Amino acid sequence: MKRSLAVLTVAVLLASGACSTEETPSPSSASPSPSSAAPPSASASASTSPSPAPDCVTRTLEGLDLAERAGQLLMIGVAVNAPSGAGDTLRRYHVGGAFLRGRSTHTAAALKSDIAGLQKRAELPMLVAVDQEGGSVQTLKGPDFPRLPSAHRLGSGSPAALRDTTRESARRLTGIGVNLNLAPVADTVPTSIGADNPPIGAFRREFGSDPVRVAAAIRTVVPASQDAGVLTTLKHFPGLGRVRVNTDVSTGATDNTATVDDPYLAPFKAGIDAGSAAVMISSARYPKIDPGAVAAFSKPIITGLLREKIGFEGLVISDDLGAARAVTGVPPAQRATRFVAAGGDMVLTIVPSDAAPMAGALIAKAESDQSFRSRVDDAARHVLQTKEKAGLLRCD
Template sequence: MRTRSRLNRGLVIAVATVVVSGVVSGVAPAVPRAEAGTPATLAQAAYTRMSDAQRIGQLFMVGTPATGLSSAAATAIGTYHVGNVILTGRSTAGAAAIRALTARLDRLATGTATSGVPLWVATDQEGGYVQVLQGSGFSRMPTALTMGTWSTTTLTSSARTWGRQLRRSGVDLNLAPVLDTAPASTASKNPPIGYWQREFGHTPSVVTTKGGAFLSGERAVDLAMTAKHFPGLGYVTANTDTTAGVKDSVTTTTSGSIAPFRSAVANGVPVVMMSSAIYTRIDGSRPAVFSPTVVTGLLRTTLGFRGVVMSDDLGNAKAVAAWSAGDRAVRFIDAGGDEVLTVNASTIPAMVAAVRVRAAADPAFRAKVAAAVLRVLTAKAAEGLLGARLSLDGVLSARTISALQHWLGVTVTGALNPTTVRALQTRVGTTADGVWGPASMRALQLYLGIATDGARTWNARTVTQLQAYLTTQM
């Protein structure tokens, strides 16, 4: 199971400052000395046991529809060792269907595919027009601009609820909040952010405060978060998803619109997503996502970010269409990036191959790949994803019951006592009488998103699905 620790959560990316002199294959690069069981040592252990292909796979996040696992995404994980998934599009099927999907995804993280390292399962749950997961079990969220009018206390509390809904559906990483500042005078003419009211406000101070409240609330329930789109899309007049050569001629390295990102970094956000626009007053020769000046210079050095740098979509975005799929991945990592996001799973073979070939031929790039892999693994360890996992054997053993009790927040005894039964009945939405029977089984199966089978008590099929689901939770 994934033994999440709020203590570890604050230790994000001690290895990110390591100067890596090793190679991707063979002996893993050195990491700072740390006590056994820290994110750094867990990441090092995972790195050491992985093959080159499995290490490179950790640097990719592939899209699959939130309505079900695509064959292309399954192939990306099983054949190309991709270590992360984003649920895309829209699902109105509710939390049970997503729980079934995330449990299925977790089972794909086999020893052969990812060396047993769990996938980061992500989605875009910003609110308003950008809320991928909807239906029973998910609150309908307002736009960020509306959230920005709420009190900080109300927003933090609401975000905690929304984050808990994602965690209980098996999602590990929310690609939110948007920390771009769209000025009031031009917001309606800002296609990627202002037009859709994705900004928390029209000034950096409001975005910092209210975006920070959203971030704080969702982080409080152990959900990993992503601050985006660095260094900001609030001043552009076209959308990088649909237009090439999008430029920002306003933002500088000292602009006030950098402040929300600076605050998020200072408060330990584990992931920052890069913009694909060109910032003419910072680096006018290339998109920020490919710019060492922006990624390594501004974000890592000036702001001191030591976590995972993620790209915006490099699969379908018009802003990067001039480069081949493989070149996009190589340029991003070479600039200092870590996690290549591609919604389009068909780009994975070319991207993975390009990174592998460049790493084999270029020692400096090989070192960047190694450092990036360690940053991703350390972030996963800090979020609890590298702990011991449950065996999917269908047996309601003491270990499975202990995991269940940990998830329910009751005393861990390893025995299925009435307190545990009542807590589970409450969680799955049936009468909490402490007696586990047919009604409880039906409610649990519906909660897990599997077909009901009329079972009167525990059966191996349901326990196996419960074990798979608990693995995504703990």
């Protein structure tokens, strides 16, 4: 970074007037009697009282230049069994997060060493994420990471079993340096669609077919994971449970039912109320909310619905904007700027080579558009706040 946090702290203290030049009377000097001493005026008190030092997130943000702030808005996919291969890219573009893509049966010790090595090459500690849902979507397996039941199975069981399974899985993740799980799935798949819902129902990734039941499961999962040290990501907002197309492999995924008052938003609201650190935005279309764009590029969905109507103040992360077929009609550079302009904070791409065009586009647009520059700053703050929540920022 361009400036150390220690230098920033000294500068803030000097600017706030913490080092006063006013002379203090000695104990032996005469002092006025209580009856004749006038109380200090409010203006005098304000002029001599030091301003509070900026919080850790603010101090960190102020130490980042534009390129570094833009880099914090990227989460790049790295091979789970060989993450160091992307280390140069992560450092060159000041990347804020690494997503461990693929599947692994490596030991916890080996994975911990790899992740620690990756973190050492980062200017700021990174959010390190996995897809550790359970069932068919489980990045880490093997003797140190037992197979997890699917969400559908866990959702039909007891809350205690769901809580204990989630907590134990999170403890294993935090033990190797993973601090963000791209889970739980908050989508509801109606029984009328079931397995005909390719992205969720076909793999039993949903906790149930009733949004009230799904919401109850989400309320259990979020604190169980986060209290064990792994932040959660509610996905895929505003819901993929009613689409008939998988956004990863096809275009045209559309939910023609969803509205801003959709009952299927209840699980997302429950997770937000439970304190989930992040929400992931889908790449499907929701014409009754925004007929003009997929959710990842939709200001009415991200800013209007998620931020303003529901009130989410945490990290907004995209679904994959790298290899996903749903967005291949848009160049990678524009995927990044459109997501951030819509209100998103962190662009996820599983394609490491996307880092260069995405970072370059974010910087260029911020340099030419002051309102977008403000949006970049706001998004970077959300990323840093999430890192602070994960225990990654140190400003002592």
